[in-house]
Amino acid sequence: MGRQWGPAMRVAEQAGCVVSASRAGQPEAGSWSCSGVILNQSPGLVLCHGGIFTPFLRAGSGVLTAAGATFLPGDSCSDDLRLHVQWGPTALSPTGRTERGRPRLCTPGCASLEPSPPARHRGRPLQPPHPAELLLLLSCPDFRAHFARLFGSEATEQWRFASSSPEDEMSGDEEEDQLRALGWFALLRVKHGSEEKADELRPAMAVVPLGTVPKGSPLLACGSPFGSFCPDIFLNTLSHGVLSNAAGPLLLTDARCLPGSEGGGVFTVRHAGALVALVAAPLCWKAREWVGLTLLCAAAPLLRAARVALRCLRPSTASLAALLPPEVGAPWGLPLQDPGPPWAAAAVLVECGTVWGSGVVVAPRLMVTCRHVAPREMARVLVRPTMPKHCRQQHPGQ
Template sequence: MGRQWGPSMRSAEQAGCVVSASRAGQPDVGSWSCSGVILSRNPGLVLCHGGIFTPFLRAGSGALTEACVAFLPGDSCTDDLRLHVQWGPTAATPAGRAEQGRPGLCTPQCAGLGLGLQPRGRPLQPPRPAELLLLLSCPAFRAHFARLFGAEAAEQWHFVSAAPDDEVSEEEEEDQLRALGWFALLRVRRGADAEGEERGPALAVAPLGSVAKGAPLLACGSPFGAFCPDIFLNTLSRGVLSNAAGPLLLTDARCLPGTEGGGVFAARPAGALVALVAAPLCWKAREWVGLTLLCAAAPLLQAARAALVRLHPDSAALAALLPPEVGTPRGLPLRDLAPPWASAAVLVECGSVWGSGVAVASRLVVTCRHVAPRESARVLVHLATPKSVAIWGRVTFATQETSPYDIAVVSLEEDLDGVPMPVPAEHFHEGEPVSVVGFGVFGQACGPLVTSGILSAVVQVDDAPVMLQTTCAVHGGSSGGPLFSTHSGDLLGIVASNTRDNSTGATYPHLNFSIPVTVLQPALQQYSQTGDLCGLQELDRATEPVKVVWRLQRPLPNAPQSKL
């Protein structure tokens, strides 16, 4: 995964674990499991998701919704709760020092499949019993969650670890929603074979705000929890910090059910724990969003320290053993990105319609026609940084409805001071890392969203690019936003749409289309020389093959018939 990810991968795999909860003497009742993070090895302290404890709460899940409650002691759960924690070998244990690649024994869950599976060359530690010290939440996370996902918006959002159409009882869904944002601090009981565990690598935590929006992240969790950990333990996924509202973070790293409570790590500070997974999957209006909801680790651990000190003198000693914060907080403005290409993204409001845009000249913004459809219409443009700046403009050009290119241009009444103009790309390279910056998913409330992916296809007509396809997650509100090359910062195109299956109505955020900047560049060069935008009228005279491409039709006149 690259040299820069070496420390983060080691931290993630050494700190990752899976936590299971069950009822004593009731093996047929089943068990609940999630991912976790090993905070300290001597004594063994683990932080995991709180959702697996809702069936055991003496007062029911309603105890988690009381506004004044920031933590609950371990005895808030029934006496029949039994906890176990399992992790991979550390470099200090005999298993960790064993030759890599030597097959170990598969766990009973995997062995029962009869598939002849081989584990990943890392013999697992046997599950260790653990005790619940406390359940805790971050009050600021809960407040931001209520602001962004509550009130009228609550009916549109869905956070349970199942698709909206799956059979989940209302009680189960309510319990999961109440537990969202709650985590658990556990103490693992040491076994007789615990030699060397205290020499495991130390974990460090990134302070809140020390990781910039758009910075790369590495998520580490165990899909499906305790099911078949030989295969799924500490599965890695890469993404970026897409957006933030205080300790409530969003990432486009793709996570699955069971990764709740898994750790999310930064490349810089190297290997530092940034957050824990709060909800790996979410839907809006029954559409998969493709983003993972995180809770920042630093405020969670601050809450844990305060709770341990209040609970008991013996618990206070544990507070000093929680991992320290490293790095310097600096807030999360978009301009902290390096290079600062994403500052060219703007929010465009045209009446009741809003979307994204990109500054291409000191008084010129390009967006989509369906965002600003009427020529001469008044438009309000909000800059990403500083957030308080808004400039009025007017739509001076919009392509016709018959044009395949969904483009509008806004001329501003004032200069865009302090906004760096992006460099337009001249060539496109399939497979290169790219980023989309747009105001989808709380962009109006939290600033622009950054998502990452690759340039998956460059569609050409007569050897000229006419469409770009990417794997970045694109949502409503992102239309008109810029597509950048992550490495060079060059402007590649303007986001026009994602993909909808007309037969099912499903939208796919990771399959989307952008208008290549090379289509606009001749007219923009003419504008820079003469101040005239008449060259954009060529977009209305696109050929039929270009129209066919943007209708997602096969350009061949006699398409071969499938024999399947």
């Protein structure tokens, strides 16, 4: 496994980071944090989730759902916004130099312990947070369109994409803000001091074009659960899975992600660990039951939107458009195979009253499914080749 996943793991750990947002001079207001991806070394470009910026929007979170809204300039947020980016020791330059200054402690509570040892990540000193500036907020219109079409907005659908479980206390406004920011991301630029050099960040990575990763391909997700809380252990946590399904730029994976992983990068084993997508929603709930799939937004269309936005904003940011990661590779040339008879290994939907589940057609008029999906007392079993939308309101079988 190490030989197969090694290159992707190295790229993921070098690109992973944590982004924190807070209000200047108001420590009592708390902070917000999420995962991010270091896109390029020289200008210090970082892409992260846009959900942590909703408390700072001058016009409120409703501006994210305004008709035609695809990007917002950095000054859309209040002047008291302060951003910091922190990455691990593997994101250092090839010379392995460390930065000057004492590394930040893992949590505020640790600061009261004296003497305080430097925070470490996997045995190496953890990098201190760097100040950053918000260049723009952006979204992928196709992602938002597919999300609205697939999941709808009716309460009867009972879908929930909050970063907490249904039992946790969360106000209606907070949950609405999270839903509005679901398809939004933020492009940041790390500020470098006089003693800090931009080459401390890793080189620009490569991005996989949309639609070139086949369904079932192995993926590696890199995020920091719980955001900036105790990065000593949670920074750049890896999880592997497969591309479970795709609807345009809206992707699903079974790679396990937790709250705080929003904005984390998802990489492919092919192309030496090229970037495939960013985590949009690490937790999905259906009728108060956890769905073990993570919602992703493809990186390629997102970066195309970023290039357009940078050129539209002002001359000072237009030059950054050329420094975003390029798309590499072409649709994978998978050998064509005889699909066999049309009924072979076809997945179908099986309905028995209020119970539904999946089945596999193994021969004409012969289908295999779990016994509890089709109990003996049910006289009528309905088999569908596709799943109608109304079935998402019922309890799924296995």
